[in-house]
Amino acid sequence: MDAAPxxxxxxxxxxxxxxxxxxxxxDTVLTLGKLIVGFLGNSAALVAEGLHSAAxxxxxxxxxxxxxxxxxxxxxxxxxxxxxxxxxATLLLSLIxxxxxxxxxxxxVGRIQDPELEAPAALALWIAAGSMLIKELLxxxxxxxxxxIGSKIIVANAWHHRSxxxxxxxxxxxxxxxxxGWPVLDPVAxxxxxxxxxxxxxxxAIEALRELTDASTAIDKEIHDTIQRLINDHPEVQxxxxxxxxxxxxxxxxxxxxxxxxxxxxxxxxxxADEVEKTLIKEVSxxxxxxxxxxxxxxxxxxxxxxxxxxxxxxxxxxxxxxIEGFGALEWPLQEIHRVVPHYTAQGLVAEVFLVxxxxxxxxxxxxxxxxxxxxxxxxxxxxxxxxxxxxxGEDRGGNGLDGRLPGS
Numbered sequence: 001m002d003a004a005p006x007x008x009x010x011x012x013x014x015x016x017x018x019x020x021x022x023x024x025x026x027d028t029v030l031t032l033g034k035l036i037v038g039f040l041g042n043s044a045a046l047v048a049e050g051l052h053s054a055a056x057x058x059x060x061x062x063x064x065x066x067x068x069x070x071x072x073x074x075x076x077x078x079x080x081x082x083x084x085x086x087x088x089a090t091l092l093l094s095l096i097x098x099x100x101x102x103x104x105x106x107x108x109v110g111r112i113q114d115p116e117l118e119a120p121a122a123l124a125l126w127i128a129a130g131s132m133l134i135k136e137l138l139x140x141x142x143x144x145x146x147x148x149i150g151s152k153i154i155v156a157n158a159w160h161h162r163s164x165x166x167x168x169x170x171x172x173x174x175x176x177x178x179x180x181g182w183p184v185l186d187p188v189a190x191x192x193x194x195x196x197x198x199x200x201x202x203x204x205a206i207e208a209l210r211e212l213t214d215a216s217t218a219i220d221k222e223i224h225d226t227i228q229r230l231i232n233d234h235p236e237v238q239x240x241x242x243x244x245x246x247x248x249x250x251x252x253x254x255x256x257x258x259x260x261x262x263x264x265x266x267x268x269x270x271x272x273a274d275e276v277e278k279t280l281i282k283e284v285s286x287x288x289x290x291x292x293x294x295x296x297x298x299x300x301x302x303x304x305x306x307x308x309x310x311x312x313x314x315x316x317x318x319x320x321x322x323x324i325e326g327f328g329a330l331e332w333p334l335q336e337i338h339r340v341v342p343h344y345t346a347q348g349l350v351a352e353v354f355l356v357x358x359x360x361x362x363x364x365x366x367x368x369x370x371x372x373x374x375x376x377x378x379x380x381x382x383x384x385x386x387x388x389x390x391x392x393x394g395e396d397r398g399g400n401g402l403d404g405r406l407p408g409s
Contacts, residue, residue, distance in 0.1 A: 012149040013067065013071060015145060015149050016067060016145075016146075016149060016153075016154050017064060017067065019141065019142055019145045019146075019154060020060050020063050020064055020067075020154070020157065021060075021064070022138075022141070023056075023060050023138055023142060023157065023161065024057060024060035024061065024064070026134055026138055027053050027054075027056045027057040027060060028057055030050075030053040030056075030131050030134065030135075031050055031053040031054045031056075031057055033050075033127055033130075033131075034046050034047070034049045034050030034053055034127055034131065035047060035050035035051075035054075037121070037123050037124055037127045038050050038120075038124060038127075040121070041120050041121030041123055041124040042120050042121065043120030043121070043124035043171075043175055043178075043186055044107060044108050044111050044120075044186050044187040044189075044190040045120070045124075045128070045170075045171040045174045045175055045186050045187070045189035045190045045193060046120065046124045046127060046128060046171060046175065047107075047190070048104040048107075048108070048171065048189075048190040048193040048194060048197075049128065049131060049167065049168060049171045049193055051100050051103070051104060051197075052100065052104075052164065052167055052193060052196075052197050053131070053164070054100075055093075055096060055097050055100050055197065056160065056161075056164060058093060058096060059093055059097075059157070059160060060157070062089045062090060062092075062093045063153055063154075063157055065089060066085060066086030066089045066090065066153070067086065067153065069082050069085040069086065083247070083248030083251050084211075084212060084248060086153065087208045087211040087212050087247070088208070088212065090153075090204055090207070090208040091204075091205060091208035091209065091212065093204065094201045094202070094204040094205035094208060095201070095205070096201075097197055097198070097200060097201030097204065098198055098201040098202070098205075100194075100197055100201075101194040101195070101197040101198035101201060102194075102198075104190055104191070104193060104194035104197065105190075105191055105194045107187075107190070108187040108188070108190040108191045108194070109187075109191075111186075111187040111190075112184055112187045112188070120175050120178055120179065120183075120186050122179060124175050125172065125175045125176060125179060128168055128171045128172040128175055129168075129172055131164075131165075131168040131171075132165050132168035132169050132172060135161050135162070135164040135165035135168055136161075136162070136165040138158075138161040139158050139159070139161040139162040139165060142154060142155075142157055142158035142161055143155060143158035143159070143162075146158050156204075156207070160200060163196050163199070163200050164196075166196060167192070167193045167196040167197065170189050170192040170193055170196070171189050171190070171192075171193055173185075173189060174186050174187075174188055174189020174190070174192065175189065177189075211246075211247045214246040214247075219245045219246070219247065219252060223245070223252070223284060223286070224243070224245065226283070226284055227243060227245060227254060227256070227280060227284065227287075228240060228243055230276075230279050230280055230283055230284075231243070231256060231258060231276055231280070234258075234272065234275060234276055234279070236260055236261075236264075236268075236272045237258045237259065237260060237272065237276065238259045238260060238261070238297050239258075239259045239297075240256055240257065240258050240259070241257050241259070241295075242255070242256065242257040242293075243255075243256045243257075244256070245287075248288075251286060251287070251288040251289070252284070252286040252287045252288065253287075253288065253289040253290075253291075254280060254287055254289070254290045254291070255290075255291045255293075256276070256290070256291070256292055256293070257292075257293040257294075257295050258272065258273065258276060258292060258293070258294055258295065259295045259296070259297045260272055260294055260295070260296065260297065261296070261297055262296035262297055262343055262350075263343060263350075263352075269294040270294075272294065273292035273293075273294050274292075276290070276292050277290040277292055296343075330355075330373070331369055331372070331373070332358070332361070332369070333357045333358040333360070333361030333365055333366055333369060334355055334356070334357050334366075334369050334370065334373065335356045335357060335358055336355070336356045337353060337354070337355060337356075338354040338355065338356050338392070339353075339354040340352070340353055340354070341353075341354075349385060350385055350386040350387075350388065351377070351386070351387045351388070352388045352390070353377075353387065353388065353389050353390065354390045354392065355370060355373075355389060355390065355391050355392070356392050356393075357369070357370075357391055357392070357393055358393075359393040366391055366393070367391075370389050370391050371389075373389070374387050374389050
């Protein structure tokens with residue numbers, strides 16, 4: 001991988017850490033402020049918000065730790081990297097959020113049933129308003145940075161800040177109603193806060209489970225479409241199928257089968273696969289690993305034809321050169337079989353035979369002798385779907401020759 005993309009990844013990581021640390025600092029102040037004023041000011045809604053902010057602070061820590069672990073290089077025990085640790089930590093956090101939500105509801109229901117329910121202190125109203133403002137500012141800052149560096153976890157954290165701002169607004173309304181003479185609205189607002197906490201917890205758990213189980217929905221449809229388009233844009237790729245992508249924390253790993261011409265060389269097929277891999281990694285920032293399988297094209301074959309073709313190939317494989325070379329002595333002006341290249345297609349085995357002829361012979365003599373040999377090979381070996389002949393004169397095997405193909409094959 002080039003140095004430039006590595007530098008960009010490092011800078012994006014530092015930016016992600018910085019924005020998360022800013023959010024963690026704000027959540028620390030909000031947690032302490034809400035819990036202290038909530039307990040002293042008798043506001044269940046503000047205490048619930050304080051617990052919510054404490055969960056936010058824990059979420060920030062998980063983001064920092066998860067990003068740090070996910071950046072570790074592959075090792076013998078983790079050949080695919082450490083990205084899943086981020087998803088696992090996120091799943092554990094979602095369970096904590098759900099537990100906090102249940103605890104808030106339990107306490108709020110008890111307060112509602114209290115016949116001597118008291119209204120909260122006025123300071124609780126100002127703390128809730130300040131929390132709503134701070135969380136909305138954090139959302140605007142974090143979402144902008146997350147989209148700029150292309151970090152899914154930072155964008156998710158930004159929406160977490162937005163849900164906190166909404167929860168703070170619910171607490172604000174409940175505290176205001178309690179101060180106006182309806183004290184029951186304060187614990188009711190606490191239940192509203194618990195709803196937002198639980199909702200975020202469920203959403204985070206679903207997303208984490210998708211990533212841990214390699215669900216296709218863990219990858220945005222837009223990314224899937226981009227991968228398919230980039231592969232199909234390669235001039236030597238006829239089509240792509242079995243396109244699979246999965247998340248490893250912040251990274252995406254892709255597995256794809258590309259269809260190319262059946263008669264390309266192994267090195268050319270490898271070059272095409274290498275070009276597809278480099279294109280995907282360059283154009284889609286989250287992609288860090290691409291496995292390309294090269295398949296041969298056969299537009300006329302059905303799936304059953306392919307199975308039968310493979311069975312025929314298995315019978316002949318490994319004995320192709322021996323069968324052709326042992327067919328019999330070559331007739332003048334053919335001197336030797338220089339090389340035999342097998343091609344395995346859905347219709348069967350295609351033999352590509354490179355023949356050397358004496359340079360003293362005429363073009364007509366060489367062609368006639370080669371065609372005669374081709375017919376004999378085809379008649380003797382019906383399991384060959386096709387026999388292709390390449391003719392070279394004397395020691396010139398680099399290009400000054402005749403290419404032939406068995407008639408009717």
